[in-house]
Amino acid sequence: MTGRAVADDRGAVLVVDDDEMIVGLVAQGLLAAGYRVTTASSGAEALERLAEAVPDVVVSDVNMPDMDGFTLVQRLREDSRLRSLPLLFLTSRAEAADVVSGMRLGADDYITKPFDLPVLVARVDAKRLRPPLPADRLQTDRRTGLASSATFMDELDRERERALRSGRSGHLALLGLNESGSIRARFGERGVDEVLRQVADVLGAVVTPLETAGRTPDGGFGLLLPETSSDDVRDLLQGLSERLAGRRLDIEGSKVSVTPLVGYVPLDAVQSAKQAVEQAGAALEHAQMHLDLRPIAYRPEMLAEAAAPRQPRPLLERLRTPFQVALTFVIGIVLPYFVYLLADRAGFDITPFAYLVVVFSLLVTGIAIWVEGLLALNPAQPPPAPEEQDGGPAYPPASAVIAAYLPNEAATVLETVEAFLRVNYPGDLQVVLAYNSPVPLPVERVLGELAQRETRFTLLKVEGSTSKAQNVNAALQIVTGEFTGVFDADHLPAADSFVRAYRWMADGYDVVQGHPVVRNGDASWVARTVAVEFEMIYAVSHPGRAKLHQFGIFGGSNGYWRTQLLRETRFRGSMLTEDIDSALRVVEAGYRIGSDPYLISRELAPTTLQALWDQRMRWAQGWFQVSLGHLFGALRNPGLTPRQRFGFFFLLGWREVYPWLSVQMFPLIAFYAHRAGGPQHLDWFVPVFVLTTIFTLSVGPWQTLFAYRQADPEIRARTAWFWLYLVVASVFYTEYKNVIARVAQVKQAMREKAWKVTPRAAGTGGAPEGGLTAQAVGPAANDPEHPADEPLVPPPLPHHTTSPSRTS
Known part of the structure; x- marks a missing residue:
C-alpha cells in the first residue's frame, strides 16, 4: 500500500516484509508521524519499487521469500545509485551472529522483534535527518576535517583536466610522517588520530581558498596546488615541511616531534589521478630515504629504480679515475699553454696578466693563512660553568647521537659507546647509537645487551639507511636532550666535553664545533700526516677563521647543536658533505656557530693513501656541491655582514678556483721557455719573483709552527710528526690535495656519486674498504684541499735574455 502525503511531510519510507500485520503496524506508525509509505513483500519486489522511486529510508525484514533481507542489502550496496540509501533491519532473528x-x-541499524513502534519511528527519523554515507563517499574526512579521499581524488582529476586544457600546470603534493608507525605502537590509534588532527590544523592554516588539502586513499595527506610554478611549489612545501618539523605535537600529554616527508609532481605530465598519486608517492619514498625535510620532485627514474641494476663494467670503472686525473691536467696545464701560444701568435701576449693572477692568488692564500694563524693564538672561550639554581640542576638534559655503518665500524663502535657512557655530565645524558647494517653482526647482540643494562643507552637500527644523514635524522625522533652532540662511530669524547659544550650553549651559541684529535697516528706515516693536518685545521684554521669571518663551521662530528634547531635543519642525504651544507644553512639563517679547539674528541685517521684518497675525494666533491648551492645566495643575503659574505666567498668560491690557479705556473713556465728557446735562457732572479717565492715558501713552515703551538698536548709531544708533515707536504701532499680538488669537480660534472666508506678498525683505522657511506668529518673536508694550506711556489717572473722587449 502507499500512504497519502500529509501536511507535515517527512519523506518516503519503503517497508519490506512478508507479514502483512507487521507491514500494517509499521505503516500506520510512520503515516501518523508524517511519512509517505510504500510497501513490498520480498526483496525482489522491493527492487521493483526502488526502480520506480527512491525513498528516504528502507525498513526491511530478513526472512522473506524469493529474496531475503541480507541479499537485498547486498544488492543495494553494490548499486552506485542506492549504496547510500539508509536501511534498517526489523526482524525476529536476534542472534548475535x-x-x-x-x-x-x-545495514545502518538492526532492530529485533518484538519492537516498540515509537522507537522504530525515532530511528527512522534519525536516519532521514542524518543519513549514513559510505566512508569513501564522505565529502569531509571525519578524523581531520579535510577533504575525504574520494572528494580529493575527484578534485585531483578535475584539476588535472583543467591543467591540460589551460596549459597552466598545477601540482599534486603528498605528505607523510616518518614516525607514524612508532606513534601507533606507542599511543595506539588514539595517538594517531591526535597526530592527524594536529597535522590537519597546520595544513588548514597553510592552504589558500584556491588550494585543496585532503586525505589520500592510502591514509596520507594530499595537497592540490593549482596553477603554481615548480619554484613556488618547492618553496611552499619547504616552508610547510619546516613548520611541521618545528612543531612539537601534543599526544596524551607527551610532546612528540615528527619528520614530514613530501613528494610532488606536476599535473600536466600525468594521464590520470591515479598516476599522479603513484608518481608523487614514488617521490615521497625518496624523501623518506633522507629524512632531511626537503620536498622531492618526481623524476621518471624513480619508478624504474626497482628494476635490476645494470652490471658494472670493471675495466671502465678502473679507468674512470685515471682518465679524470689526466683530464684535469689537460684542462689545467695543456689547454692554457696552447691558449698562451695561440694568443702570442695572434699578436696578443696575455701571460703578464696570467702571471699576476697566479702571484696574487698565492699571496692572498698565504696572507689568509697568516691571519688565521695569528687570530688562533688567542681563541674565544666559553663563559664559566653555570651554577645550580634554586637547588635544582644547572645542566639541562643532553643527548649524544653516534652514527655508524657497522660492517666497517663494528670493531670500534663498542669502545665508542662505552666511552660516551663514561662522560662526566651533571645532567641527564642520553646516548643513541643510530646505525645501519645490511647483514646481522655479532656486535649487535652485545650492543643490545648493553642497552638492556644501561638505561642511558638506546640502540636504534635504521633499516634501509644508506647514509649518515639518514641515521642522524632518524635518531632525532627519539632524542630527548635540549642540546645534542653528533659523532662518528670512532670518536671518543673527553670526559668534560658535554659540560664545556653547554657553556657555549648557555652563552647564546646555537652550534659549537669541537676539535677532533687523531688517536692512531702510530699506525702509519699517512695517519701521522693526517694527525698534524687536523691540528692545523681544528686548532688553527677553524678558530682563526671563526674570528676572521664571524662564523664557524660544523664539521659533521664532535659538534653540538640545540636540538630543536637540528630537528628543523636536518642533514640532507643527497649532499656528500651534508654536515657543511647544514652548517651553512644555519649561518645563512642568522644562527651562531662557534669553534672551540679545547672541546676534544679523539678519532681514527685513514692509514693508507688509497683510504685517504677515497675519503678526501668525497669531501672535496661534497664541498663543491655546497659551493654551487650556497655561494651566490650567501653573497646576496642581506642578513649577513660584509665580513661574513667575504667569508663565504673565500670559503666557497676561492677554495674552488685556487686549485686551478695553483698549477698555472707550469703552462706559464713552459710558454716562456718555448718562447725563449729553452729554460736555460730564463732569468730566475727577478726581485718580484724571488720575494714572492720566499714568502710563499715560508707559509708552510709557519703554519706548521702555529699548529705545533696550538696542538693538543698528546700530538704536540710527537715533534717528529710535525717535521714529517713539513717534508711530506713540500714533496707531494699539497699538490696531492689540489689534484683531488680538481678531480672532484670533474666527478661532479660527470654526476659520479659512488663512494667508499672511510675504513675503521679499533686503534688502527684499517678496516676493509667498501660499503655504504657513513662518515663526513667536515671542516677537515674543506681544509685538506683548502687554499689556505701551503701555497705552491709562484712561477718565475717572465724575463729572458734573448728578447728584452717582450719581458713583463
Whole structure:
C-alpha cells in the first residue's frame, strides 16, 4: 500500500516484509508521524519499487521469500545509485551472529522483534535527518576535517583536466610522517588520530581558498596546488615541511616531534589521478630515504629504480679515475699553454696578466693563512660553568647521537659507546647509537645487551639507511636532550666535553664545533700526516677563521647543536658533505656557530693513501656541491655582514678556483721557455719573483709552527710528526690535495656519486674498504684541499735574455 502525503511531510519510507500485520503496524506508525509509505513483500519486489522511486529510508525484514533481507542489502550496496540509501533491519532473528552479519553487509541499524513502534519511528527519523554515507563517499574526512579521499581524488582529476586544457600546470603534493608507525605502537590509534588532527590544523592554516588539502586513499595527506610554478611549489612545501618539523605535537600529554616527508609532481605530465598519486608517492619514498625535510620532485627514474641494476663494467670503472686525473691536467696545464701560444701568435701576449693572477692568488692564500694563524693564538672561550639554581640542576638534559655503518665500524663502535657512557655530565645524558647494517653482526647482540643494562643507552637500527644523514635524522625522533652532540662511530669524547659544550650553549651559541684529535697516528706515516693536518685545521684554521669571518663551521662530528634547531635543519642525504651544507644553512639563517679547539674528541685517521684518497675525494666533491648551492645566495643575503659574505666567498668560491690557479705556473713556465728557446735562457732572479717565492715558501713552515703551538698536548709531544708533515707536504701532499680538488669537480660534472666508506678498525683505522657511506668529518673536508694550506711556489717572473722587449 502507499500512504497519502500529509501536511507535515517527512519523506518516503519503503517497508519490506512478508507479514502483512507487521507491514500494517509499521505503516500506520510512520503515516501518523508524517511519512509517505510504500510497501513490498520480498526483496525482489522491493527492487521493483526502488526502480520506480527512491525513498528516504528502507525498513526491511530478513526472512522473506524469493529474496531475503541480507541479499537485498547486498544488492543495494553494490548499486552506485542506492549504496547510500539508509536501511534498517526489523526482524525476529536476534542472534548475535545475525546482527553482526547484517551490519557487515551494510545495514545502518538492526532492530529485533518484538519492537516498540515509537522507537522504530525515532530511528527512522534519525536516519532521514542524518543519513549514513559510505566512508569513501564522505565529502569531509571525519578524523581531520579535510577533504575525504574520494572528494580529493575527484578534485585531483578535475584539476588535472583543467591543467591540460589551460596549459597552466598545477601540482599534486603528498605528505607523510616518518614516525607514524612508532606513534601507533606507542599511543595506539588514539595517538594517531591526535597526530592527524594536529597535522590537519597546520595544513588548514597553510592552504589558500584556491588550494585543496585532503586525505589520500592510502591514509596520507594530499595537497592540490593549482596553477603554481615548480619554484613556488618547492618553496611552499619547504616552508610547510619546516613548520611541521618545528612543531612539537601534543599526544596524551607527551610532546612528540615528527619528520614530514613530501613528494610532488606536476599535473600536466600525468594521464590520470591515479598516476599522479603513484608518481608523487614514488617521490615521497625518496624523501623518506633522507629524512632531511626537503620536498622531492618526481623524476621518471624513480619508478624504474626497482628494476635490476645494470652490471658494472670493471675495466671502465678502473679507468674512470685515471682518465679524470689526466683530464684535469689537460684542462689545467695543456689547454692554457696552447691558449698562451695561440694568443702570442695572434699578436696578443696575455701571460703578464696570467702571471699576476697566479702571484696574487698565492699571496692572498698565504696572507689568509697568516691571519688565521695569528687570530688562533688567542681563541674565544666559553663563559664559566653555570651554577645550580634554586637547588635544582644547572645542566639541562643532553643527548649524544653516534652514527655508524657497522660492517666497517663494528670493531670500534663498542669502545665508542662505552666511552660516551663514561662522560662526566651533571645532567641527564642520553646516548643513541643510530646505525645501519645490511647483514646481522655479532656486535649487535652485545650492543643490545648493553642497552638492556644501561638505561642511558638506546640502540636504534635504521633499516634501509644508506647514509649518515639518514641515521642522524632518524635518531632525532627519539632524542630527548635540549642540546645534542653528533659523532662518528670512532670518536671518543673527553670526559668534560658535554659540560664545556653547554657553556657555549648557555652563552647564546646555537652550534659549537669541537676539535677532533687523531688517536692512531702510530699506525702509519699517512695517519701521522693526517694527525698534524687536523691540528692545523681544528686548532688553527677553524678558530682563526671563526674570528676572521664571524662564523664557524660544523664539521659533521664532535659538534653540538640545540636540538630543536637540528630537528628543523636536518642533514640532507643527497649532499656528500651534508654536515657543511647544514652548517651553512644555519649561518645563512642568522644562527651562531662557534669553534672551540679545547672541546676534544679523539678519532681514527685513514692509514693508507688509497683510504685517504677515497675519503678526501668525497669531501672535496661534497664541498663543491655546497659551493654551487650556497655561494651566490650567501653573497646576496642581506642578513649577513660584509665580513661574513667575504667569508663565504673565500670559503666557497676561492677554495674552488685556487686549485686551478695553483698549477698555472707550469703552462706559464713552459710558454716562456718555448718562447725563449729553452729554460736555460730564463732569468730566475727577478726581485718580484724571488720575494714572492720566499714568502710563499715560508707559509708552510709557519703554519706548521702555529699548529705545533696550538696542538693538543698528546700530538704536540710527537715533534717528529710535525717535521714529517713539513717534508711530506713540500714533496707531494699539497699538490696531492689540489689534484683531488680538481678531480672532484670533474666527478661532479660527470654526476659520479659512488663512494667508499672511510675504513675503521679499533686503534688502527684499517678496516676493509667498501660499503655504504657513513662518515663526513667536515671542516677537515674543506681544509685538506683548502687554499689556505701551503701555497705552491709562484712561477718565475717572465724575463729572458734573448728578447728584452717582450719581458713583463
